[in-house]
Amino acid sequence: xxxxxxxxxxxxxxxxxxxxxxxxxxxxxxxxxxxxxxxxxxxxxxxxxxxxxxxxxxxxxxxxxxxxxxxxxxxxxxxxxxxxxxxxxxxxxxxxxxxxxxxxxxxxxxxxxxxxxxxxxxxxxxxxxxxxxxxxxxxxxxxxxxxxxxxxxxxxxxxxxxxxxxxxxxxxxxxxxxxxxxxxxxxxxxxxxxxxxxxxxxxxxxxxxxxxxxxxxxxxxxxxxxxxxxxxxx
Amino acid sequence: xxxxxxxxxxxxxxxxxxxxxxxxxxxxxxxxxxxxxxxxxxxxxxxxxxxxxxxxxxxxxxxxxxxxxxxxxxxxxxxxxxxxxxxxxxxxxxxxxxxxxxxxxxxxxxxxxxxxxxxxxxxxxxxxxxxxxxxxxxxxxxxxxxxxxxxxxxxxxxxxxxxxxxxxxxxxxxxxxxxxxxxxxxxxxxxxxxxxxxxxxxxxxxxxxxxxxxxxxxxxxxxxxxxxxxxxxxxxxxxxxxxxxxxxxxxxxxxxxxxxxxxxxxxxxxxxxxxxxxxxxxxxxxxxxxxxxxxxxxxxxxxxxxxxxxxxxxxxxxxxxxxxxxxxxxxxxxxxxxxxxxxxxxxxxxxxxxxxxxxxxxxxxxxxxxxxxxxxxxxxxxxxxxxxxxxxxxxxxxxxxxxxxxxxxxxxxxxxxxxxxxxxxxxxxxxxxxxxxxxxxxxxxxxxxxxxxxxxxxxxxxxxxxxxxxxxxxxxxxxxxxxxxxxxxxxxxxxxxxxxxxxxxxxxxxxxxxxxxxxxxxxxxxxxxxxxxxxxxxxxxxxxxxxxxxxxxxxxxxxxxxxxxxxxxxxxxxxxxxxxxxxxxxxxxxxxxxxxxxxxxxxxxxxxxxxxxxxxxxxxxxxxxxxxx
Numbered sequence: 119x120x121x122x123x124x125x126x127x128x129x130x131x132x133x134x135x136x137x138x139x140x141x142x143x144x145x146x147x148x149x150x151x152x153x154x155x156x157x158x159x160x161x162x163x164x165x166x167x168x169x170x171x172x173x174x175x176x177x178x179x180x181x182x183x184x185x186x187x188x189x190x191x192x193x194x195x196x197x198x199x200x201x202x203x204x205x206x207x208x209x210x211x212x213x214x215x216x217x218x219x220x221x222x223x224x225x226x227x228x229x230x231x232x233x234x235x236x237x238x239x240x241x242x243x244x245x246x247x248x249x250x251x252x253x254x255x256x257x258x259x260x261x262x263x264x265x266x267x268x269x270x271x272x273x274x275x276x277x278x279x280x281x282x283x284x285x286x287x288x289x290x291x292x293x294x295x296x297x298x299x300x301x302x303x304x305x306x307x308x309x310x311x312x313x314x315x316x317x318x319x320x321x322x323x324x325x326x327x328x329x330x331x332x333x334x335x336x337x338x339x340x341x342x343x344x345x346x347x348x349x350x351x352x
Numbered sequence: 353x354x355x356x357x358x359x360x361x362x363x364x365x366x367x368x369x370x371x372x373x374x375x376x377x378x379x380x381x382x383x384x385x386x387x388x389x390x391x392x393x394x395x396x397x398x399x400x401x402x403x404x405x406x407x408x409x410x411x412x413x414x415x416x417x418x419x420x421x422x423x424x425x426x427x428x429x430x431x432x433x434x435x436x437x438x439x440x441x442x443x444x445x446x447x448x449x450x451x452x453x454x455x456x457x458x459x460x461x462x463x464x465x466x467x468x469x470x471x472x473x474x475x476x477x478x479x480x481x482x483x484x485x486x487x488x489x490x491x492x493x494x495x496x497x498x499x500x501x502x503x504x505x506x507x508x509x510x511x512x513x514x515x516x517x518x519x520x521x522x523x524x525x526x527x528x529x530x531x532x533x534x535x536x537x538x539x540x541x542x543x544x545x546x547x548x549x550x551x552x553x554x555x556x557x558x559x560x561x562x563x564x565x566x567x568x569x570x571x572x573x574x575x576x577x578x579x580x581x582x583x584x585x586x587x588x589x590x591x592x593x594x595x596x597x598x599x600x601x602x603x604x605x606x607x608x609x610x611x612x613x614x615x616x617x618x619x620x621x622x623x624x625x626x627x628x629x630x631x632x633x634x635x636x637x638x639x640x641x642x643x644x645x646x647x648x649x650x651x652x653x654x655x656x657x658x659x660x661x662x663x664x665x666x667x668x669x670x671x672x673x674x675x676x677x678x679x680x681x682x683x684x685x686x687x688x689x690x691x692x693x694x695x696x697x698x699x700x701x702x703x704x705x706x707x708x709x710x711x712x713x714x715x716x717x718x719x720x721x722x723x724x725x726x727x728x729x730x731x732x733x734x735x736x737x738x739x740x741x742x743x744x745x746x747x748x749x750x751x752x753x754x755x756x757x758x759x760x761x762x763x764x765x766x767x768x769x770x771x772x773x774x775x776x777x778x779x780x781x782x783x784x785x786x787x788x789x790x791x792x793x794x795x796x797x798x799x800x801x802x803x804x805x806x807x808x809x810x811x812x813x814x815x816x817x818x819x820x821x822x823x824x825x826x827x828x829x830x831x832x833x834x835x836x837x838x839x840x841x842x843x844x845x846x847x848x849x850x851x852x853x854x855x856x857x858x859x860x861x862x863x864x865x866x867x868x869x870x871x872x873x874x875x876x877x878x879x880x881x882x883x884x885x886x887x888x889x890x891x892x893x894x895x896x897x898x899x900x901x902x903x904x905x906x907x908x909x910x911x912x913x914x915x916x917x918x919x920x921x922x923x924x925x926x927x928x929x930x931x932x933x934x935x936x937x938x939x940x941x942x943x944x945x946x947x948x949x950x951x952x953x954x955x956x957x958x959x960x961x962x963x964x965x966x967x968x969x970x971x972x973x974x975x976x977x978x979x980x981x
Contacts, residue, residue: 167535193537205532207525209639217518218525219536269537 119178120145120273120304121166121197126175128165135161136328139175143273143306148299150319150336151308152350158328159308160202163275167199168192180226180272196227198271202278202308204262208251212242215250215261219268227272228301235264238294256287263294273304280314292317312350324349354488363607364600365496365565368503369558371599373576374583375510375592376554382527382590383547386438387765390453391555392577393460398426398556399568400468403475406563412479423557430552434545437941442544444948447711451901452944454894457573458937464570466931475563495564502561506554507596514592523547527590578776578890582621585769586628588638597636619780622773626758629770633762655908657830670819677808685807686879687923692814693875695915696821698899700868702911703825705900707834708861709841710760713768714775715869715896717755718748720888722870723877724782727795730877737801741874748870749863751778756862760855763844775893782885794884798877814875821868822912828864829908837861895922902943904950913952 119142126139136158143149153159165173168189177185184192193199207215216232223229236243239260245253250261259279266274279295280288295318299305309315315322315336322339324332326349332339339346377391405418433456441448481495514520526533526543534540559572566572583602587594602621609617616623634640658666676688701715725747729740755774762770782789789795804810828834839847840854848854877883886892895918903914921939925932947954 169531169535189531189534190537190539193535199535201532201535205529207528207532209528210521210525214521214524217521218533218538220518221537265536 119143120147120180121306122176122178123162123166124176124178126162126165126173126177128161128170129172130161130170131172134328136165136173139165139325139328139330141323141330141333143304146299146302146304147321148295148305148307148319150315150322151306151325152310152312152315152322153308153325154310154350157325159325160277161328162325163199163201163277163306163308166192166275167197193269193271194221196224196270196272198266198269198274200262200266200274200276200279202281204255204258206250206253206258206261206265209249211247211249212253212261213246215265216268219265221269224270224272227270228303229270230264230267232268235267238267238297239264239290256283256290259283259287259291260294267298267303271303273306274298276305276307278308278310280309280311288314310350312346354490358487358490358492359607359611360604361492361496361500363604364503365493365499366606367596367599367603368499368506369562370576370579370583370603371503371596372506372558372561373555374580374587374595374599375506376551376558377580378584378587378590378592378595379523379554380548380551381584381765383523383530384438384442384449384544386442386449386453387447387768388453388551389450389577390433390456390460391551391580392573392575393457394426394430394552394555395559395576396464396568396570396573397429397460398422398559399562399572400464400473400559401425401556402560403473403563403568404468406476415476415479419557419560422560423553426556426559427549427553430556431545431549434548437945438548439541439544440945441948444944447897447901447905448944448948451898452941454898455937455940455944457577458933458940460937461570461573462931462934462937466934468568468570470570472567472569474567478564481564493565499561499565503596503599507592510592519546574890578772579621581769581772582625584635585766586625586635588635589765590639591635591637594635594637615784616780619777622776622780625773626770626777629762629766629773630758633766635766655829657826670815673815674812677811682807685811687920689807689811689814689875689879690923691916691919692811692818693872693879694895694899694919695818695912696872696875697869697896698903698911698915699818699822699825700865700872701896702900702903702905703828703868704861704865705897706905706907706910707829707841708837708858708865710763710858710862711768711897712759712771712862712865712893713897714771714773714778714890714893715865716890716892717771717775717778717888718752718866718869719873719876719892719896720782720883720885721751721778721866722748722873723883723887724789724795724873725870726874726877727798727883730798731795737804737878741871741878744874744877745867745870748873749867752863752866752870753859756859756866760858760862772890772893775888775890779885779888779890782888789885792885794882796882798883799881800878804878810879814879817871817875821871825864825868826908833857833860898940902940902950904953904956907950907952907956910950910952914950917951 121143124140126136127134128136139162141149151159151162161170164170166177168187175185176183179195179197182195184195184197207218210218213232216235241257242260242264245257250258253261263276263279279291283291295305295307307315307318319336321335323330324345331349332345373391373395377388380386380388402419402422405422406415409418437452438449441452478495478498481498484491484493485497514524522533522538522543526540530540579602583595583598586601587598605621605624609620613620628636677685680688697719701712705711722745726740726744729735729744730737755771759767759770759774783791799805800810804813836847836852836857839852840857844854873887876887899914899918900911901914902918903910903912922936925935929935943951949957
């Protein structure tokens with residue numbers, strides 16, 4: 119397995135947020151983490167990369183236990199993280215944003231250069247010197263993904279990449295994620311939008327109130343409309 | 353005309369060092385969010401080490417080598433400080449780093465006297481820049497011209513460093529969002545350390561470059577740090593260009609202010625800063641900051657009123673304190689009165705800082721105004737003591753009403769700096785308006801009347817007022833007004849969205865805190881029998897901050913304990929040792945590292961741990977949690 123999460127529990131202060139979260143991601147797989155607003159998707163991702171201080175459980179990445187390591191070390195193992203809020207450095211230009219993400223080449227992961235990323239996201243190539251603060255939401259979403267890819271991750275946690283984007287940009291996002299998969303990047307994508315998730319994912323987990331309540335292939339999920347309606351209906 | 357040109361050039365030369373130190377402070381604050389109070393201390397050590405080295409190594413190479421070597425050596429000290437001390441407290445509550453670096457400053461002040469002696473040291477002239485250049489009959493030291501060129505050169509180098517290197521890009525990114533930088537695989541620890549080293553290097557270089565111009569002495573740290581704070585705030589925190597422009601502005605104001613407005617030259621700079629902050633709250637070149645994300649971890653244990661048992665315990669403590677005159681001598685009673693007065697002072701700042709979330713760096717202004725109010729009423733109007741005590745604090749109240757109105761328009765560091773500026777203005781008025789305030793000589797002979805004259809009676813008076821004030825402010829914390837104030841502290845936007853007039857609430861809190869401080873000052877005037885400008889000076893404001901932080905910002909009763917411990921320790925140390933600052937500074941640093949939640953915070957935590965078995969994660973080690981959404 120590429121990534122195995124076991125018994126993950128997280129707290130914000132006295133509030134218990136995640137309860138025994140467990141899931142797996144295979145090499146080259148795209149796995150969707152589905153759930154409503156506030157179900158715990160973002161907290162799950164933040165816990166995996168060590169941005170939530172109060173967490174317990176086991177997180178195995180490429181056979182190594184990374185559950186107690188600091189954020190930058192986890193990321194340097196090749197586990198990339200794309201935050202939901204995008205968190206573009208608004209004062210920095212597109213190229214400088216990419217520079218922050220740059221990490222050395224990794225033997226077991228695809229190697230991304232600026233030019234390669236500008237092919238993947240042509241819009242970015244046209245605004246290399248634009249400050250991040252003066253970009254549209256869709257452009258920022260592309261930049262935040264490109265920035266993480268500059269670290270040459272072998273697995274990427276993508277937090278709600280379709281949120282707040284126009285249908286046209288969402289289409290581009292689907293293409294980009296498919297390209298990433300084709301290059302060999304494993305992906306965990308959190309989503310509220312089942313339609314978007316179905317276009318890209320091999321398997322899906324459903325998270326509700328901090329607990330995983332379903333795991334299976336997309337076909338298996340489609341065979342259980344009861345689960346889908348109980349946990350995902352908008 | 354030539355005279356004015358020379359004055360202009362002198363100002364520009366002074367701006368060079370100021371810019372170096374200010375840019376260092378700005379860079380450090382930008383990335384680490386630490387307001388490095390010790391920056392002036394590093395500046396001073398730089399000057400001292402450069403002095404020693406340049407005395408030993410002769411020749412041009414020896415001199416310039418000494419300057420650079422001194423800056424590098426101090427940068428190394430900075431690295432050690434960062435790794436040993438600051439790394440432990442990056443996640444401590446806001447302002448705690450300020451306390452730690454203040455402790456360091458105290459230690460350094462005694463250490464340099466220990467190493468280099470108390471006398472002023474006059475350094476060598478710079479080889480190659482010993483002479484002066486004649487300018488229409490006026491002399492300009494050629495070293496000044498060197499400094500004038502150096503400023504823009506350093507600005508250029510820093511600009512290249514930040515725009516053209518990967519390190520610079522990472523620093524700029526971290527200035528905006530540290531966690532995201534870590535989430536992209538950058539080791540924050542080393543980034544912070546290197547930033548701190550660069551900032552300290554600049555400060556020390558600024559100090560070392562001063563030795564051909566000025567004598568080196570052990571008070572140069574505080575003199576520069578206030579000026580540097582002003583520069584950084586005028587220029588905009590985190591902006592190097594802003595630091596440069598503001599350094600030039602401040603230096604020229606100093607150079608010309610003395611010619612044009614000799615009466616108000618001291619406050620001219622602070623006036624300009626106040627105006628800049630009111631017109632452009634984030635400084636000339638700064639960017640408006642998003643409202644600070646409050647860390648929900650801070651309010652894990654919501655405040656609660658005391659239980660009946662705790663009330664009884666507090667009452668018992670008060671009764672025991674009241675029996676002090678039965679067995680203590682006059683000296684102990686005077687000390688006791690002073691501590692009680694500082695409890696009032698600390699509790700008033702705590703109300704503003706912890707309950708209102710507004711950290712004032714100039715709270716002594718209102719304490720001192722209360723003292724002056726009493727002195728005016730008693731000496732000029734000849735009113736009886738009880739009337740003076742009741743009306744004197746009104747001067748503090750009025751001061752707080754005027755300054756508070758402007759101050760609450762800002763928040764965070766800018767609020768702190770504006771309050772500092774106001775306090776400095778009040779201090780300057782007290783210092784310079786000799787005909788009314790007596791200037792440096794103060795107002796003497798403000799003695800209590802017979803009924804309160806004996807040490808035991810005065811002690812009871814001070815203790816009684818302190819108890820009343822503490823109870824009143826505590827009651828206010830748990831009143832609807834207190835809830836509203838805490839709401840504005842925790843989320844300004846949300847509190848406004850539910851119909852709270854946040855500015856009005858904060859202003860009211862400012863006035864309440866200022867008036868209370870004035871009550872303390874009024875008593876203080878009678879205790880000492882005199883009033884001096886120092887009663888509203890910066891060091892007294894810092895004392896109050898230390899007391900609150902020492903007790904624990906996040907606690908309700910921390911200020912009381914903090915004031916007692918700090919004041920008692922301070923008085924005792926001064927009587928016991930010549931190195932009181934060293935010991936006190938060391939104590940403060942130790943407290944910060946060992947008990948990052950203050951004394952009372954630590955006690956509460958221990959009590960809680962006994963009640964509950966193993967809460968998730970150790971609260972002592974728990975890092976603050978960003979946005980819980």
